[in-house]
Amino acid sequence: xxxxxxxxxxHRLTTLDALESEGIxxxxxxxxxxxxxxxxxxGGKDSVxxxxxxxxAFWPGRVPFELLHVDTGHNFDEVIAFxxxxxxxxxxxxxxxxxxxxxxxxxxxxxxxxxxxxLQTVPLLDAIAxxxxxxxxxxxxxxxxxxxxxxxxxxxxxEFGQWxxxxxxxxLWNLYNARHLPGQHVRVFPLSNWTELDVWRYIERERIELPxxxxxxxxxxxxxxxxxxxxxxxxxxxxxxRATVKTVRYRTVGDASCTGAVESDASLIADVIAEVAATRxxxxxxxxxxxxxxxxxxxxxxxxxxx
Amino acid sequence: MTTxxxxxxxxxxxxxxxxxxxxxxxxxxxxxxxxxxILADAYEAMERVSRERGGDGVDLALxxxxxxxxxxxGITIDVAYRYFSTPRRTFILAxxxxxxxxxxxxxxxxxxxxxxVVLIDVRFGVVEQTRRHLAVAALLRVPHVVIAVNKxxxxxFAQAPFDRIAGEVAAHATKLGLDDVVCVPVSALDxxxxxxxxxxxxxxxxxxxxxxxxxxxxxxxxAASAAxxxxxxxxxxxxxxxxxAIAPAYRDYRGYAGLVVEGTVRVGDAVSVQPSGRSTTVAAxxxxxxxxxxxxxxxxxxxxxxxxxxVARGDLLSSTAGAALPTRNFHAHIAWLAQRxxxxxxxxxxxxxxxxxxxxxxxxxxxxxxxxxxxxxxxSIVPGHELALNxxxxxxxxxxxxxxxxxxxxxxxxxxxxxxxPHDGNTLAAGTARASAPGTGADGYVSI
Numbered sequence: 193x194x195x196x197x198x199x200x201x202x203h204r205l206t207t208l209d210a211l212e213s214e215g216i217x218x219x220x221x222x223x224x225x226x227x228x229x230x231x232x233x234x235g236g237k238d239s240v241x242x243x244x245x246x247x248x249a250f251w252p253g254r255v256p257f258e259l260l261h262v263d264t265g266h267n268f269d270e271v272i273a274f275x276x277x278x279x280x281x282x283x284x285x286x287x288x289x290x291x292x293x294x295x296x297x298x299x300x301x302x303x304x305x306x307x308x309x310x311l312q313t314v315p316l317l318d319a320i321a322x323x324x325x326x327x328x329x330x331x332x333x334x335x336x337x338x339x340x341x342x343x344x345x346x347x348x349x350x351e352f353g354q355w356x357x358x359x360x361x362x363x364l365w366n367l368y369n370a371r372h373l374p375g376q377h378v379r380v381f382p383l384s385n386w387t388e389l390d391v392w393r394y395i396e397r398e399r400i401e402l403p404x405x406x407x408x409x410x411x412x413x414x415x416x417x418x419x420x421x422x423x424x425x426x427x428x429x430x431x432x433x434r435a436t437v438k439t440v441r442y443r444t445v446g447d448a449s450c451t452g453a454v455e456s457d458a459s460l461i462a463d464v465i466a467e468v469a470a471t472r473x474x475x476x477x478x479x480x481x482x483x484x485x486x487x488x489x490x491x492x493x494x495x496x497x498x499x
Numbered sequence: 500m501t502t503x504x505x506x507x508x509x510x511x512x513x514x515x516x517x518x519x520x521x522x523x524x525x526x527x528x529x530x531x532x533x534x535x536x537i538l539a540d541a542y543e544a545m546e547r548v549s550r551e552r553g554g555d556g557v558d559l560a561l562x563x564x565x566x567x568x569x570x571x572x573g574i575t576i577d578v579a580y581r582y583f584s585t586p587r588r589t590f591i592l593a594x595x596x597x598x599x600x601x602x603x604x605x606x607x608x609x610x611x612x613x614x615x616v617v618l619i620d621v622r623f624g625v626v627e628q629t630r631r632h633l634a635v636a637a638l639l640r641v642p643h644v645v646i647a648v649n650k651x652x653x654x655x656f657a658q659a660p661f662d663r664i665a666g667e668v669a670a671h672a673t674k675l676g677l678d679d680v681v682c683v684p685v686s687a688l689d690x691x692x693x694x695x696x697x698x699x700x701x702x703x704x705x706x707x708x709x710x711x712x713x714x715x716x717x718x719x720x721x722a723a724s725a726a727x728x729x730x731x732x733x734x735x736x737x738x739x740x741x742x743x744a745i746a747p748a749y750r751d752y753r754g755y756a757g758l759v760v761e762g763t764v765r766v767g768d769a770v771s772v773q774p775s776g777r778s779t780t781v782a783a784x785x786x787x788x789x790x791x792x793x794x795x796x797x798x799x800x801x802x803x804x805x806x807x808x809x810v811a812r813g814d815l816l817s818s819t820a821g822a823a824l825p826t827r828n829f830h831a832h833i834a835w836l837a838q839r840x841x842x843x844x845x846x847x848x849x850x851x852x853x854x855x856x857x858x859x860x861x862x863x864x865x866x867x868x869x870x871x872x873x874x875x876x877x878x879s880i881v882p883g884h885e886l887a888l889n890x891x892x893x894x895x896x897x898x899x900x901x902x903x904x905x906x907x908x909x910x911x912x913x914x915x916x917x918x919x920x921p922h923d924g925n926t927l928a929a930g931t932a933r934a935s936a937p938g939t940g941a942d943g944y945v946s947i
Contacts, residue, residue: 204720205797207510207589216799217758220735224812224853249756249799251787252749253740334580342577357577361926362603362836364610365915366758367850371924385591387582471538 208394215382216249222380225370226327233259235275236445238331242382244400258285262316264308264447265292266426271445274403289315307450313496317353329380335387345384351375389468396461405442408459413438419452511717514593514608517618518628522649526687527594528559533694536583578604587713602889603836606929613717615641621648621660625667630869637675638832643715644680652686658702674871719797729818730762731913733852738801754801755810760912765793773815773903774825779806813854815903825901833930835886842885848919857899867891906934
């Protein structure tokens with residue numbers, strides 16, 4: 193963080209200034225009405241930016257909430273290491289809900305396609321209920337996907353964690369209504385109005401650290417339905433799958449079984465920004481097999497209580 | 500296209516509204532398409548679905564219909580937010596559905612909008628929904644209204660029907676007190692006068708829709724150039740880290756965190772704290788990146804005060820000159836957004852800034868007839884005893900505790916409030932306080 197005094201004599205906020213201030217306002221507002229707040233933190237860039245905004249919102253105090261990660265058991269080691277280092281650096285408390293535990297004791301079953309992203313919903317809702325979280329922050333953005341484009345900044349979930357898209361509360365001016373009944377909770381998305389490019393430009397401006405996967409590196413990859421997957425214990429290789437070394441990076445970091453890399457030479461933030469600005473493929477379309485399941489894949493998962 | 504946008508560009512929030520089938524989703528799709536904001540895979544998905552439905556060409560409306568029910572029924576249900584940019588500006592678009600039963604979404608979209616774009620089908624002219632959308636724009640004081648007179652291709656690009664509608668709109672806007680309304684002839688389907696100037700409306704020399712969106716000043720820019728009427732900062736959180744301080748030097752730090760919602764606050768400014776009425780001075784304006792000399796509207800900061808006064812979440816800090824004053828009784832316009840009706844003497848919660856206060860709607864003083872039979876908004880309030888979904892009413896409200904609610908016409912942020920159901924927490928209405936006859940009430944508080 194910069195320490196020199198900043199003077200803004202111009203009567204205008206830049207887009208990034210406006211988005212940062214809006215995000216901080218949303219976080220402070222939600223915390224003001226929370227009994228037990230939590231941030232869903234995966235070590236991915238969006239949750240890293242939300243955490244960064246929270247450190248600014250409560251400066252010079254520590255961030256006043258816990259972090260929760262729903263671990264599919266198929267995450268990249270680099271990302272888990274980054275997650276733990278970040279938590280330690282900020283002196284925060286992290287809880288981890290493990291999909292593997294649910295598979296081991298039979299509450300969940302592995303899907304035939306091997307992807308575990310849809311399996312995160314049950315451990316997430318159990319963790320929210322058992323810890324009594326009432327305000328759950330997430331890094332979702334409206335520009336990611338069509339169903340997300342319709343979600344409120346402060347979004348009510350019923351007793352079953354479900355989102356009812358046809359019966360959302362009107363959200364007026366900058367008045368955010370996080371009131372809810374016992375058993376319900378609200379999801380709060382401070383980055384609702386940010387685009388992928390805004391997130392990257394902000395990461396550059398603020399010099400925010402990210403897992404190394406986001407930048408170009410050499411890696412063994414193989415082609416699976418038009419995506420570059422990497423050999424990983426969670427990925428079942430099929431006959432004919434042949435790994436080759438390519439220079440790639442990840443646009444999103446999720447479950448290794450369904451998150452693909454993109455070929456890229458972007459090794460610096462500035463390169464990534466140039467690449468994102470010039471891209472012709474949406475973030476999720478390029479790299480997430482789970483969103484390709486159907487036209488309404490995200491809507492269905494959100495209704496069931498997904499992030 | 501995004502590649503040439505600089506990070507110093509300003510942000511414009513706009514909303515689109517229209518009635519069923521006037522081509523609003525197509526206009527939005529057209530804006531995104533012509534500003535090259537649609538990525539290849541999203542475009543291919545639209546092409547595929549358009550083909551499957553047996554349509555000719557690409558149905559741009561598919562881009563915004565994000566929910567399954569919307570795609571199945573071919574209508575838009577909920578506000579969809581879209582993001583795009585041009586070299587001149589970054590845009591946040593709230594795309595609001597047209598059906599009467601979803602008018603509440605237009606209210607939602609318009610509440611944050613710098614510009615409201617209203618669609619009119621050139622063949623049908625001003626219809627009831629148009630009048631409703633213009634009334635919402637007037638009530639919420641949206642700074643600019645742009646009327647897209649659409650489907651101009653279906654009247655052979657003729658000037659006469661456009662002129663007739665523009666005249667009708669201008670007359671209605673005058674009655675509502677809307678002073679910045681511009682009409683543009685467009686074909687959303689073909690792209691005429693959306694992003695690119697049409698060669699088929701040679702009689703029209705005004706701006707395109709995108710020209711207007713790129714150049715109209717946003718709310719913060721307007722406020723900066725307006726006469727100084729003081730600043731406002733609702734306190735969201737008291738920063739008192741004590742043992743949770745990030746460094747020992749901050750153990751005894753005490754700052755008041757919030758968003759500057761109006762005006763510019765400067766170090767040394769005299770401060771009035773409401774509702775307590777205490778006076779003090781701004782000692783410092785802090786951010787995690789270092790102190791500021793001043794903070795403009797739209798910036799989140801923490802304020803330190805020179806005196807040890809009692810300030811809590813929900814309080815309002817304002818400049819002493821033109822200070823906000825607490826009130827317990829006020830009149831307001833409200834847009835009723837719930838299925839169940841509102842009746843007089845109902846107990847509700849009023850959400851204002853960071854406060855929720857118990858309140859009673861002491862009377863329903865009338866309902867707006869959106870056809871404006873009285874010639875003005877104020878003269879078109881007809882008698883009524885309850886408000887139904889989508890009604891705009893005039894009500895009197897009594898608060899259990901005083902709040903610094905101000906006239907919405909002069910203080911958009913501190914004049915805005917919501918009515919919330921005390922039982923389930925649902926948001927029931929959007930309200931704008933109005934100063935009809937300010938004065939001091941029997942309880943010693945200002946009445947507005």
